Amino acid sequence: MTAPAGAGRRTGSATGQLAGTRPLLRLALRRDRIMMPIWVIVLGASFSSVGKSFASLYDTAARRAELATSMNANSSLRALYGPVFNDSVGGLVSWRMVGFGGALAAVMSLIVVIRHTREEEETGRQEMLSSAMVGRRAPLTAALLAAMIANAALALVITAGMAGSGGGGAGAVALALAIAGIGMLFACTAAIAAQFTESARLAKGLTAAVIGAAFVLKAAGDSATDDGSSVLTWLSPIGWAENVRAYADERWWVLLVIAAAVAIQAALAYTLAGRRDVGMSFLATRPGPAQGRISTAFGLALRLQRGSLIGWTLSFAVVGVVFGGLTGGAADLVGDNAKTQEIFERMGGQSGLTDAFLAAMVSMLGMVAALYIVATVLRLHGEETAGRAEPVLAGGVSRIGWAAGHLAIAFGGAALIMAVGGLGLAVGYGHELPAVLGASLAQLPAIWLLGAVAVLLYGALPKAAVASWGVAGICLALGWIGPAIDLPQPVMDVSPFTHLPKLPGGTGMEWGPVLALTATAVVLVGAGLAALRRRDVLT
Structure with missing residues (x-):
């Protein structure tokens, strides 16, 4: 104009x-x-x-x-x-x-x-x-x-x-x-x-x-x-x-x-x-086809978010291979420094240095994936504030159906990039594919919980939805810096990643925290969608 x-x-x-x-x-x-x-x-x-x-x-x-x-x-x-x-x-x-x-x-x-x-x-x-x-x-x-x-x-x-x-x-x-x-x-x-x-x-x-x-x-x-x-x-x-x-x-x-x-x-x-x-x-935006080819809310969400999903997937594949390649030299990285080994054990569990290093890298991938899920959920807020959601909702698409399309990309995409990251780690390391892939997927309950917080804030308090970044940033900071400076356990417990089992290695899969985090995420998503259904659409 x-x-x-x-x-x-x-x-x-x-x-x-x-x-x-x-x-x-x-x-x-x-x-x-x-x-x-x-x-x-x-x-x-x-x-x-x-x-x-x-x-x-x-x-x-x-x-x-x-x-x-x-x-x-x-x-x-x-x-x-x-x-x-x-x-x-x-x-x-x-x-x-x-x-x-x-x-x-x-x-x-x-x-x-x-x-x-x-x-x-x-x-x-x-x-x-x-x-x-x-x-x-x-x-x-x-x-x-x-x-x-x-x-x-x-x-x-x-x-x-x-x-x-x-x-x-x-x-x-x-x-x-x-x-x-x-x-x-x-x-x-x-x-x-x-x-x-x-x-x-x-x-x-x-x-x-x-x-x-x-x-x-x-x-x-x-x-x-x-x-x-x-x-x-x-x-x-x-x-x-x-x-x-x-x-x-x-x-x-x-x-x-x-x-x-x-x-x-x-x-x-x-x-x-x-x-x-x-x-x-x-660089003008190319006009779309004369006849629409997107018939579902999920198809629209996938069309809007596919570039981001592909970028994150490729990035996790590369980073996973790099981190996996470093695993073999974990002993050289730590040397005989007991304090450094203690940090990796706080991050990755008491399971031997190599497994602790792998667990720490998996945890880092999980915390970064939390940024993906928050960004993808908040695309709903961006579509709404830009005025593009209202014409879609004026047709035959319900609010829940419209939101569900984006949430499928957010939560399913998080599972995809963590699986790819786990495969990259295993390829870079050279073996232990089932254990490393399982450890990567075990991060999903914490990732989904942070995504659910974003859904709740967007649905109930859309003007405060940006605070989701602050929640994810705090968890990332706790996971990155907390073990190094040995923060008190009550402070570390603020992050959902603290409650996950330290895999691979350790004492094995602990289903209690995993199921509790998943159930909490389901409840928060449900509450956020219920709030979205009741409130007015921003204009």
Whole structure:
């Protein structure tokens, strides 16, 4: 749709094109007042938690040097985490967190930018705002400023947390700036993707694909060399963050490379934003067939969600093979460090180091799969708020039937990706297929329970449905960080994954917790669907 008449005259100057940026920024920060702090605090605190864990586990210089040597000698572990440039506590935190931390900061930034640009246009709210004194580039500016504030806050939390865990100084500043820089770089990537697509979902998918490609390039480069010098590593923005070399004679000039990439991408996004109409994109959506071929609610849900399901399935297959390949070297990873072995046993159970490592990897796959099921359930909320659900429900499709189609993809898809992840683990490890596959599927009750919480919130309190991400994020943080810092058992019990049997190995399948979690999930889904049936549809 075109901008309102007179908009060009009002916003022709550089100042006019930014008119309304301040109130739009305040609106964005108000809308993200819950999501943004959760991302910043949880991600930022994970750096200090890992630092305290390393300080406790490897409390002597000799132990840290031994760990660094063994990691650099293992190409599979280098592919996953990168090379170790310094064996101090701060250097080990940088090694462990720079890749994953940069990728998570990128995901946070893409969510913020797409939410306040393409999502606003897709729902029609941006056209309404543009009818007032809002400049053409004000929404994009407000979105990028919101992402900048989030990444700046993340940098401050990381710096303060590293100082508190004994790894302060210039290294902490370099690490924090590298993570925040990668976040801003992919915020600009998301801004460019928002100009090319008419769908917020597709814009998120394209940006996520770029992040995934960057991580794969870094992994391939790090597997080939142990000093971060591979061309493939340098082709990856996440590899740039690694090559800042925090705590190891910092390369400050690499931060200038990141800043230059941010500036170039931002300039491109602004140029593209100025050459299209509100609501339009450079890649138009292809028209559908003249005659409809989708006859059921499930068929519609599958058509809408198949791209996401395929992407998650392929990702779990690859990650499963990688984790399975690391299993054979679990003993080398742990060495004779009793504290590290104790952590894996807390994550994977008292069943021997190899089985404990496999159980820990299966548990990690399960917690990540919880993000899939929450995202898929919340697609219902997205369809409703975008106005696409109302025409469907105006026909012969009931609310329960419409929702059931999406829930079948959510809950059935979770089973599919966990089965594929389990197969990947078994293939990477080389044997124990039945045991590993069974362990993967045993994670489903906890995954389904978190999906059921999302169903309940969406059905009963649709405006609070986004809180489902917070619930899943807390469980992920407890599973990832809790065993390392030995959180009290009552705190760990908040996560449903804590109550699952530690498979493979251990004492075998314990059906009590599995059946209890499954029954709770069924009850919550039923309550959510009942609430959806009674309430009004959002418009």
